[in-house]
Amino acid sequence: MDNKKSAIDRFIDQSFKESIPEELPVIATRAKLVIFPNSILPMLIGRKKSIKALEESLEKYNNLLFFVSQKDIELENPTIEDLYKVGTVGRVVQIAKLPDGEYKILVEGLKRAEVKKVIEEKDMFKFKIFPLERKYKITKVLEALVRKVKGLFEKYIGLTKKFPQEAIMVLEDTNDPEVISDLIASVLPLELEEKQELLEELHPKKRLELELEILTREIELLEIEEVLESKVREKIEKGQKEFYLREKLKAIQEELSGEVDEEMKEIKEKIENSDLPDYVKEKAKHELSRLEKMSPYSPEANVVRTYIDWIINLPWNRKTTDRLNIKDAEKLLNKNHYGLKEPKERILEFLAVRRLSDKPKSPILCFVGAPGVGKTSLGKSVAEALGRKFGRISLGGMRDEAEIRGHRRTYVGAMPGRIIQLIKRLNVKNPVIVLDEIDKMGISYQGDPAAALLEVLDPEQNNSFIDHYLEIPFDLSEVIFITTANVLHTIPTALRDRMEIIQIPGYTDAEKYYIAKDYIIPKLLEEHGLNKTQVKINKSALQKIISEYTREAGVRSLERILAKLMRKIALKIAEGEEKINVKVSNVRDFLGTPPYFRSDKLEKPEIGVATGMAWTAYGGEILQVETLITSGKGKIIITGKLGDVMKESAQIALTLSKSLIEEMDESLIEKFSNCNFHIHVPEGAVPKDGPSAGVTLTTSIVSSLLKKPINNEIAMTGEITLMGKVLPVGGIKEKLLSAYRSGIKEVIIPKDNEKDLEKIPEEILKKIKVHKVSNIKEVLKIALLEE
Template identity: 90%
Template sequence: MDNKKSAIDIFIDKSFKESIPSELPVIPTRAKLIVFPNSVIPMIIGRKKSVKALEKSLEEYNNLLFFVSQKEIELEDVNVEDLFKIGTVGRVVQIAKLPDGEYKILVEGLKRAEIKKVLEDEEMFRFEIKPLERKYKTTKTLEALVRKVKTLFEKYINLSKKFPQEAVMVFKDAMDPEIISDLIASVLPLELEEKQELLEELHPKKRLELELELLMREIELLEIEEVLESKVREKIEKGQKEYYLREKLKAIQEELSGETDEEIKEIREKIESSKLPDYVKEKAEYELSRLEKMSPYSPEANVVRTYLDWIINLPWNEKTIDRIDIKEAEKLLNKNHYGLKEPKERILEFLAVRKLSDKPKSPILCFVGAPGVGKTSLGKSVAEALGRKFGRISLGGMRDEAEIRGHRRTYVGAMPGRIIQLIKRLGVKNPVIVLDEIDKLGISYQGDPSAALLEVLDPEQNNNFIDHYLEIPFDLSEVVFITTANVLHTIPTALRDRMEIIHISGYTDAEKYYIAKDYIIPKLLEEHGLNKSQVKISKNALQKVISEYTREAGVRSLERILAKLMRKIALKIAEGEKTISIKLSETKELLGTPPYFKSNKLEKPEIGVATGMAWTAYGGEILQVETLITSGKGKVIITGKLGDVMKESAQIAVTLSKSLIEEIDKSLIKKFETCNFHIHVPEGAVPKDGPSAGVTLTIAIISSILKKHINNEIAMTGEITLMGKVLPVGGIKEKLLSAFRSGIKEVIIPKNNEKDLEKIPEEILKRIKVHKVSNIKEVLKIALMEE
């Protein structure tokens, strides 16, 4: 709302007359905020009733409102009894709506008024009011009082230094006792009761007398504050002067005595005694010579001292001697890990090369697999087999290149990168370092950490790795780097090229049983203060925990469930029981209802519903693809939060289905023009993408057109082409594991994935029939049931 008068005009426009209605909407004010006549005040309106009153004022009351203060400023919801009886009629001269829905308004105080009657209104306060006026004569006494108050107020303004020059000029020009008294009352920092007293006083002479006392009090307080501030300022200046003189005296004394600082001596001795490489020693001596010329209390001297501490204490030459015994290493790996045949073989090959070669290149092994399959612990086993120190760095969420390369010393709080920090902490130049979660590196305005890792993980370059903080090369070629990841596609191609990828698939239920029996349970018994003689868990009970309480590729959830079981057992033993035997029937009592008791496999064959197999970063799972045909005009609807690749597979499936139906029964081809096809993959909140659902989508569509049931005991995977060819896909082991866990009896995979069956445990291949297909027509014969 535009305001044609400025704030100054409002103060001095005495000729402005306002016709005040007998009733007005009301805004209760708080926080010591009182609107005085002859003044302008800004305020924020946010309470529901106040906003309603403001809107009513703008619509029906010519921007007029009655402002009255509440007695308790903390109250949020006020009643009429919580308000003073006398307030001020004011006009809203400016209004602005804030982003949070509140209003910022500028109010011009017009006239005092008192509440006569409360009008009923549920949405806001509305009162019948009576304007208050007091006739008075302008006497010599009143004029003298006005002059005295103006003089004191000008002194107050000069001492407080809070008022703009504009407001001072307005006050100097005003001579009316009403305006003077109300203006002073509105700006003085008074308590609520004092301000209300000034508002309720109608005679300007009495108001001015009260304000005279208040001004004298405030001026006295401001003068005391000014004296205190002056004393503090003098003390600070004196302290700075003394510090400067002491520093100068110290410098003169050092110059006269010619004594070398003890700290400099100590650093020089460390440089001489440490067997540093020549280029490092040269750098250290240069920095020490700079330090000698600096004031020991300067910030730069502290930076140089910290830098010297880093380069002197880094293990430039210290390393552990490898002790490689292949048979012992094999025993160690089998002791620490169950299964994992391929990773173990590769680790033993790696150790064998190091044993036979004097200068072996250290390949960068990258273990890729679902969470909880033992990637990081394999790295620990490598360190243990080599007899080296072990360190781990988590790269997940890292977005700053300086975390790898370090900060330049010009920055405040600069430090070397985390690799150099870890090497210093381990105290050797040839540790085994596991770089965890390399697939979860980020990029930000601070650089790309994955680009910095290109040098670290390249055996041809990392012998001269330069950290930005050190500014001198450090040899990383003897460090054995092992990286871990859940997925490969998020790792940049150049970085992936530096590493040798070793896939670690999930565990079968049988493997989980032996891992739980031989590894997890003994560890948990020790952690919970139990021993084998006190706890006995039957084979059936443990198998039920694995199959019905967990559904994962790794064993992390299994460990959590077993830890819960151990806590229950520990409680019973603490209560007095000697031994606890866990049988199949007792698992539900101890662990609750199994979350995976019911398989997500279809209970019976259905039309238009095919079972697919999906790979995820956490293992594998089966999912249903549903197709429903309704009357329409050939529209294809795809739902289930599918990615772009999977949507393209659905389009290919529709086109291919049309071609196949034309061969099978030409009379059904009209359905593609007269019907709509709705393709849905349940669990719509979970993102799904990839080409491997092409076969499943095609079978679901053809089943719904031919009205033939799909065998619910069969799960399938494979990419489809427009020509009907079935192309190979990834994650075969994880997919078959998920089908096995879900009770599927037959699976259909691409023929070119036959080589992947070598990695599938025999126990699964014995229980699941695997169909290897190269064309969609083969899938139709296997999956569709004869009616």
């Protein structure tokens, strides 16, 4: 060791001395707690004076405090005379407030100091202090003393086994007498007077000598204790030990057998007194007899006990009584839902059959439509109309067959499937259960959940549905299952065959207006703490919000936009305004620039640009098909991220266009060998596919060849053949709705789709002229304009 210090070290020491203020707030410690320099200790602060001192330290003294011990640890309010004169300056390095109002702090001891003058003692202690330190030389004796104390302390730690290994590692990393003596003093289990004596001793050599004496004494006592304990253990004879353990085990078994017998008796009574079907009672009794023969604490006993509990608590015969008043049900459906004529009629038919028939079969209804059109809420309304309990299971992303059929009891943590779990939770055997997103199930190595649903949703089979966990039939025939889906083509054919499909198309702007006015706005007013006297939304403003701020088949985005409007209104009312009137002129002030103020419709007729109508899972939309002819060698380029079906439609359209041009103008035939055709559908990042673009593609190509513009007020759909026939397509209502929302005035549809016009709202048919065509020549005659 070298006691000489560099100029830098002396500068740091001097800076450290100057960093300790002459005055510091004081915390009096008790419970034999003494803070030593070079140590970090936790402590609780709860007394008013101490909390005041802590606050003063954090605000004015850079987290520094002066810690002194009180002589009598029982005193709640010590005076100056009750405190020692020597303490430690410490810094608060961590602080946390406890639920009872106390503070837990972590203190780093910095420097010994002595009280020179009392500055304040009423609300808190504040003293004028003087730092204490003593210069000393590093001698061979001091080095030997350090080594000896470190060795004894390591031995002490090994005997007590109360200190972590980190305590030894800290000592191994330093040979500084000051640090070592303070660290050991802070952790030794000493009386308050001994700790204070070590604190007041300034020379590290004397502190180490005292600690050497204390460690020697403590180690001797610990070694004597260990020897005594070893001798006592050896005196216990093996026979006495076995006898004691045997008697103790016997007493435990007698105690436990009494509890087990009582439990078995209780289970037996539940089985006998329940209204379980005979085959279920027989199974429960069989499992109970197995349980009685098992050790009560074996893993298998827990499995059997859980299984019996499931059997007893399932509602094998409990059910609610149906409420079958047709008029009341109709009022309820009209109250909860606007429009949806076909789904409502089907629900009322179902209720009428149940009223007239004693044993009606529960149909499996499948509501198919875009998000936000009210599929799940219709299921709730069915349950409410019948007076039944309602449950919902989301099938989206489900890939494990066991989610439907349950796990076999041989697996650890086995449970019944989600359908049986839901029925137990609802505690009736005839609830209404909505199986959401049936079109989004997957297949994995764990099985096919769609195949498992075949038994659940088949009225001929589900009266004896067997869950793998229960292993006995459960009657699901009285459950009303309602499924929902966005699209049909992803539902397996066998599963789709078991369901009655009810299409729920998107809403028109007029329908959205009444839904918003009568359903969404009253609900949002209540949710946001507003009332009708405070908020008025003009009809024209609401129509503007519907047409320019949302473009969807359902009303989910509309509800979000109106909720945003309500939040803005609530803010203004909270700021003092009494009434808010939302008009067309101030809609932008509340909601910002509308995202759909510009129509997707072309502004003017263009050559080679045809407007098509597309069906999507979220409703319908219109899109433009562009064809540009450039010099080349008859090559066809197709862009816009089109699927295989649309690419084939483009090839058919090009061949058909060549045939049509031969009839119209033979001079243009050379173009097919001397030009390239680039067909593009904008929004290239969005995947597009489907067979209904053939008519649009052909019209676009022919327009480019003939240099004739296409009427921008017309949108079209239809599948095309090489012979020029226009074949029917699906999604007519969604497509017409998208054209209506985009301001299209005329549409071209296949003649075979004429029957689909019956489902189109009258208000749309009044505003859109529908051309029904059977071949491509009719399309071109209607769509192409003369220059």
